[in-house]
Each structure stands twice: as structure tokens, then as C-alpha cells.
Amino acid sequence: MQLTQEQLDIGKDNFNEAVGFSRRTFIQGAAASGAGLGAYYFGYKALTGDRVRVAFIGTGDEGSVLINEHPNKYMEVVAIADLRPENRKKAFVGDPRNPEARMGLVRKLGADDAAKVQTFDDHKALLAKKDELGLEAVIIAVPLSGHHPVAMDCLDAGLHVLSEKLMAHNITECKELIRKAKSNKDQELLYAVGHQRHYNVLYENATKLIDMGLLGDIRFIRAQWHRNNSFPGRDSWRKTVWQQRQYGLPEPNDKEKSELDKKAKEFGYNDMDQLVNWRLSNATGGGLMAELGSHQMDACSIFLGKVHPLAVQGYGGKNFYGVSDVGSKDKQNDDRDIDDHIYLTFEFPGPNYHPENNPEDICVVTYSSMNSNSSEPYGETVFGSRATLMVRTEKDALLYKENGGGSAGGFDQRLWVISSEEAGAPVLDAYETSGPSPAASDAKSGMGEKISRGYREEMEHFCYAIRTGNFKGPKEGGLRCNGTVAMADAIMALTANLAMKHKKRIVFKDAWFDPTSDAVPETDPDVVG
Numbered sequence: 001m002q003l004t005q006e007q008l009d010i011g012k013d014n015f016n017e018a019v020g021f022s023r024r025t026f027i028q029g030a031a032a033s034g035a036g037l038g039a040y041y042f043g044y045k046a047l048t049g050d051r052v053r054v055a056f057i058g059t060g061d062e063g064s065v066l067i068n069e070h071p072n073k074y075m076e077v078v079a080i081a082d083l084r085p086e087n088r089k090k091a092f093v094g095d096p097r098n099p100e101a102r103m104g105l106v107r108k109l110g111a112d113d114a115a116k117v118q119t120f121d122d123h124k125a126l127l128a129k130k131d132e133l134g135l136e137a138v139i140i141a142v143p144l145s146g147h148h149p150v151a152m153d154c155l156d157a158g159l160h161v162l163s164e165k166l167m168a169h170n171i172t173e174c175k176e177l178i179r180k181a182k183s184n185k186d187q188e189l190l191y192a193v194g195h196q197r198h199y200n201v202l203y204e205n206a207t208k209l210i211d212m213g214l215l216g217d218i219r220f221i222r223a224q225w226h227r228n229n230s231f232p233g234r235d236s237w238r239k240t241v242w243q244q245r246q247y248g249l250p251e252p253n254d255k256e257k258s259e260l261d262k263k264a265k266e267f268g269y270n271d272m273d274q275l276v277n278w279r280l281s282n283a284t285g286g287g288l289m290a291e292l293g294s295h296q297m298d299a300c301s302i303f304l305g306k307v308h309p310l311a312v313q314g315y316g317g318k319n320f321y322g323v324s325d326v327g328s329k330d331k332q333n334d335d336r337d338i339d340d341h342i343y344l345t346f347e348f349p350g351p352n353y354h355p356e357n358n359p360e361d362i363c364v365v366t367y368s369s370m371n372s373n374s375s376e377p378y379g380e381t382v383f384g385s386r387a388t389l390m391v392r393t394e395k396d397a398l399l400y401k402e403n404g405g406g407s408a409g410g411f412d413q414r415l416w417v418i419s420s421e422e423a424g425a426p427v428l429d430a431y432e433t434s435g436p437s438p439a440a441s442d443a444k445s446g447m448g449e450k451i452s453r454g455y456r457e458e459m460e461h462f463c464y465a466i467r468t469g470n471f472k473g474p475k476e477g478g479l480r481c482n483g484t485v486a487m488a489d490a491i492m493a494l495t496a497n498l499a500m501k502h503k504k505r506i507v508f509k510d511a512w513f514d515p516t517s518d519a520v521p522e523t524d525p526d527v528v529g
Contacts, residue, residue, distance in 0.1 A: 316339035387402055
């Protein structure tokens, strides 16, 4: 959906106007909070006492982002571990391609403190030194296939775990992780997963507007993450194995390459090439649905009250990449085995859904991801009977009123929120003005000048929960994305993959979402039979 700059500005002002009306007192308190916006929004506080001693396992692209965002007031980084020499160097010096998003420990901590951080070439060597390090917790950002084995080793070592998403490579592994965290002989361990939209103030406020009913009846949400990697050299997911030069490291000789391949095999990879390009292999990754779509289906389920979907169907294919006899005129030759185009349709229960008495109370959520066109920014659009909400690139939210109800609507109309006795709740109205109201300006400042994607807040809350011993779930004020919540996100993504693979509509089962049940979609006869 292409909007003019003026329409974009109006949509942002409209969103802030609605947030300012709905959360005025809260926004003012958040802006004045000495603990920071995240602590005020998400219910944790500044630490009292020592920081939590943490190690980062996996310091590639995502691990470097987490290092960049790690909360130094809550967390003391004592070690890093990674199989790749260039990633270990990157953890300290940052990424020269994107130094602001991945600045490295030297810039983050200062040279003296960074020098105290110990380095290991795998997580097992790190765990052997955990007592000497005084290690309490780990942040895991290894390839998807490594999430389960690395986390299990860390839980066995008595450490709290915050793992990157997707939770695991299959749902059997997800359930094993939840059970392992609870069964530690000394104490229950904290296990969390980094679906950071749970800690993004933009999504928090967008969900509040939906919960108020300002959007009206929601029957459709469209989510997409489109990119164009079709030009030679533009595919960010196809990487060369030996990237040491850009980090000041010499390219390894044949013997050193052989040793690195041997190291990769030790931890479940065919060779170092598969480790570097793990996202392109179904054996090590989960495709576009796991890497991108899981974030957005998580957001859609949050908008709908964190309900579980009812069914999913869709198409996935290697429509652009692949080996072609005709040549690059039809396809860009590439031996990846993940799909480069996926299109999914999910059915979610509406607010009054009942399988027998009201089975048609459904909200449809569509998701698409492609590698050959990027004309739309990634994000989610929520279509309500009274208004449309767009969240774009985790940074901006736009709100537009529907035309009707006694006032105009559309992309060119500014709006305000009024209390309506007739409607029994606040409703939107349009008005003529040239600029945002003071309430909209207050809401914008109360969310911070630069919207945080939630990485820092999820790590702050993780450390706070460790120090306070609060292992409760999100409904009780605990971590917003614990193992059970994260498993539901994994079930959505991995069942979507199964629907595309088997070319069928799959109905979700309640037992899949129950950590105490052994039922899982990947072995269910209704799915794979």
C-alpha cells in the first residue's frame, strides 16, 4: 500500500492522538520514570545488587545485535563463545558494514572492560569454566538447529537461558526444553525466548488501542516481509565461508580450513559452509516462516489476544532460486533448499468463536514473504470495521479512520478520540486541522524519540526475573515470552511449513500447545499421513 508522505505523517499523528487519549496518565508516568521506558511499560525495575553474570553463545549477525543492545546496568558480560574466528573478532570490534547496530564490546564497554571478557571457540569449553567465571546465565544466538542442544547443555549446567527465536527446530525439542528448565534438581531455571515484539512499546500501545475497541470488529490482518535479493550479490543470506579479512584476520590455509570444517562437524554441521549459510538449509534452519514469519505471526496473535490459531494452509516454492537447465533467465542458479516465496492463510478464532455454536466467528491472517520484490515495507496491517492500523518495520504505527459513523475517514483525515455514551466506549472522529494535538505530541515523547525494537527490554526483564526469582508466566506479571509462549509461536511457524510441504490445510490441536503432552505436529498422522 503506497501512501504519500503527508498521508504517512497523518497516520503517525493519528496513532499518537489515540495513544495520548487512551494512555495519557500512563504515558506521562513512563516519560518521567527514572527506571526507563521499558521498566515502566513492562513491569520490572532497576536491579539492586550485583548485575547478572552472562555469556553470549553465538556472536554472528543476531548475536552481535544482542551484544550491541545488552543492558550494561543489568548484565555483566563475562565471556563469549562462537565456532567461527571472525565472529569471535566481531564480538569485540563490531561489524564494519553496520557499526551502529553492531558496535562490538570495545565500543560498548570500553577497551579496559572489554579486555576482561573471556573468549571460547565453543559452548562446551565455556561451560567447563562456568564456575571459574561465576556464570549465571547465557544468551544463545546460534543457528536454529543448535538452539535445542546448546540450551539443553546450558540448562544441564544449571544456567538460566535466553535463546533467540525460533525456540527449536521442532516441537518435540520445544517441549523437552520446557521440561528440562522445570526439572533442574537444585532450582527451577528461567528459560525465555527472544521474540522481541513482546517488549516493543509500539506494539504494546497498538495492542492497547485494539483492546479498547477503537478498530471495531477485526476480521482480517495482513502481514508481509518482502525483500529483493534477485540482483547478483544482493542475497544477504548467501555468504562466503572465509570472511576473516574484513576483521583483520588472515584467510586460513588448507590445513586450518580442514580443522574448521572438523569443528563444524563436531557440532552437527556438514562443514563450515553449512554453518555459515545455515538459513539456506532445511536441516539447520526453518526457512522464511521460521526466520521472518514467526515474528509477524507472533505480533498478529498478540493483536488478537494471544489466541492460538485454528488452521493453516498455504503455498511455498523455490520460484526464483534453484538449479535451472535453461539458465538464469528463468532462475538464479543456487543450491539452497529453502523456499524463496511463501504465502500462508491462517484462521484465528474471533472473540465469540465456538466450534459448534459459532464456528464462523473467524479472523483471517495472511502472511507472505518473497525474495524478488521489496516494494512494500515489512509489517502488519490490521483491518477493523472502524479503523485500519498499520505497523511498519517495528518503528512506525499508522492509524486511519473508516469513512462513516457521522464523520469522514480515509488516509487524508486526521482524527481524535471521543468518549461516546451511545457506543459505550471511546470512538474515533475526524476533524480539520493542520497539525497534531498536544496529546499526540505527549504520546510520541512518552514512547521515546527512537522506538526500541525490544531487544534491550527483553534482556533487562530476563535479568530482573533472575535476581527477583520471578519465574511466573506473562499472565502473572512474569516474562512475556517464556517457553510456553515461545512454543506457541514455533507451532505456528513449523506447522505452516508442514502445510506447505504436504499441500494441505492443517487443523491445530490443543494438545500440541500443552507442554505436558507428547503430542506434536511433526509426528501427527493427520499432518504427515
